[in-house]
Amino acid sequence: MSTSRIEQIQTSRREKMQTLNQAGIAPFAGRFPDRTPSATLHRVYADSDGPALEARNLTVRVAGRVISLRPHGKSGFAHLQDGSGRIQLYLHPAELDEQSQVIWTHLDLGDILGAEGHLMRTRTGELSVRVTHLTLLTKSLQPLPDKHHGLRDTEERYRSRHLDLLVNPESRSIFEARSRIVSAIRRTLDQAGFLEVETPVLQSQAGGTIARPFLTHHNALDQPMALRIATELHLKRLVVGGMERVYEIGRVFRNEGLSTRHNPEFTLLEAYQAYAGYQEMMDLTEQLIRSAAVAAGGALQVGEVDLAQPFRRITMIEAVHEATGLDFAQLPGDLEAGHACAAAGLSTTATTWGGLLVELFEAYAEADLIQPTFVLGHPVESSPLARRDPADPRLTERFELYIHGREMANAFSELSDPDDQRSRFEAQAGRRAGGDQEAHPLDEDFLAALEVGLPPTGGLGIGIDRLVMFLTGATAIREVILFPTLRTR
Numbered sequence: 001m002s003t004s005r006i007e008q009i010q011t012s013r014r015e016k017m018q019t020l021n022q023a024g025i026a027p028f029a030g031r032f033p034d035r036t037p038s039a040t041l042h043r044v045y046a047d048s049d050g051p052a053l054e055a056r057n058l059t060v061r062v063a064g065r066v067i068s069l070r071p072h073g074k075s076g077f078a079h080l081q082d083g084s085g086r087i088q089l090y091l092h093p094a095e096l097d098e099q100s101q102v103i104w105t106h107l108d109l110g111d112i113l114g115a116e117g118h119l120m121r122t123r124t125g126e127l128s129v130r131v132t133h134l135t136l137l138t139k140s141l142q143p144l145p146d147k148h149h150g151l152r153d154t155e156e157r158y159r160s161r162h163l164d165l166l167v168n169p170e171s172r173s174i175f176e177a178r179s180r181i182v183s184a185i186r187r188t189l190d191q192a193g194f195l196e197v198e199t200p201v202l203q204s205q206a207g208g209t210i211a212r213p214f215l216t217h218h219n220a221l222d223q224p225m226a227l228r229i230a231t232e233l234h235l236k237r238l239v240v241g242g243m244e245r246v247y248e249i250g251r252v253f254r255n256e257g258l259s260t261r262h263n264p265e266f267t268l269l270e271a272y273q274a275y276a277g278y279q280e281m282m283d284l285t286e287q288l289i290r291s292a293a294v295a296a297g298g299a300l301q302v303g304e305v306d307l308a309q310p311f312r313r314i315t316m317i318e319a320v321h322e323a324t325g326l327d328f329a330q331l332p333g334d335l336e337a338g339h340a341c342a343a344a345g346l347s348t349t350a351t352t353w354g355g356l357l358v359e360l361f362e363a364y365a366e367a368d369l370i371q372p373t374f375v376l377g378h379p380v381e382s383s384p385l386a387r388r389d390p391a392d393p394r395l396t397e398r399f400e401l402y403i404h405g406r407e408m409a410n411a412f413s414e415l416s417d418p419d420d421q422r423s424r425f426e427a428q429a430g431r432r433a434g435g436d437q438e439a440h441p442l443d444e445d446f447l448a449a450l451e452v453g454l455p456p457t458g459g460l461g462i463g464i465d466r467l468v469m470f471l472t473g474a475t476a477i478r479e480v481i482l483f484p485t486l487r488t489r
Contacts, residue, residue: 194245
């Protein structure tokens, strides 16, 4: 629609609003109580034919946005869309009071309307309301997108999500599914005895993972602050305090690039269970993923992915061996691992045993993990908060869940040794001093809590946005975030 055409429509609608005001009809009413959702009418009267409805002479009140207007001789039809669906209105001027006639003749697509009348069926069998009275609830001053072309520009859909939801039913269905998914996760955790808590979004230093934070300044305290990059450290302090099963579903912020799988602001579930380890977290993860899938669409088969079968469990060393032929279990140190990679013609940038293992996994193995797969045994240097594997101190009791080549969950047996944790923090601090802004800071408050005593604990993190992407078939993370981060125009 051209700019001049839009301006003409805007002018016309404002003129109609002025006429309504002059006629004593408020273009923005305060309320419309006692309305019945359209879906309820369709459900309750699905089996009632026209004569039966006429005999009952049912009076109903409905409200919604006008999404179609169709004059038909002296009478006319319109469709109202509410949050549950749509209902047709049938209007005949002779059956309307004077105020309703004025509203009808000044109605536009997009107006929000209340209607009272009698239920009927048209000759085509469509359930409709034969209107006796109209109430203008909101006059729309901007035109809706063209009904034939809709709102297809991807960037504009994200910027004008209100219009996207109005004219693209598939967008609305994604966010309805998202709500059901989050509710199912909460319900599953609540039933398992977990307590939902809230931890600070604004922190003196951001920790709990390796990521670059957003920084700000607290004026009253005159000190730098950061938006949280994870909820982990505060949640584990609660476990130290005797809250044995806790979780939080909340926004976290990481100052990183944007892509189809990354948004700087996203929703993360973190859950912690005392007297458990990463094995119990794997069981819990399977339970959560399945409950979310049922809530999203009712099936455990999502495309080619089968969620009904037990999830595969494989170590990172095994995954790299399958993908590249290199067996890191037989490579004792940094030098041997580097030589083996070079001899195999594998391009790498890392210089340590653990760094090379992670790099090869990400480059050659993870994309092929289509069916649900727990990847266990991550190196210590990439897992600064995880408990060491007693069988191989180079590794940790950690797993990541991959589905369709994408990481869906991250979990581990939590490190409870305060001296080991301090040495890892100090190693991270050295990397930070060398310019690595994603390295983990040294958190003395958390170390003090560990010295009080953290019981054996399993921790789990699931990115809600990526999970919703998988379960709804969305191809970009901005499709599942109502208001994603966008460059300012």
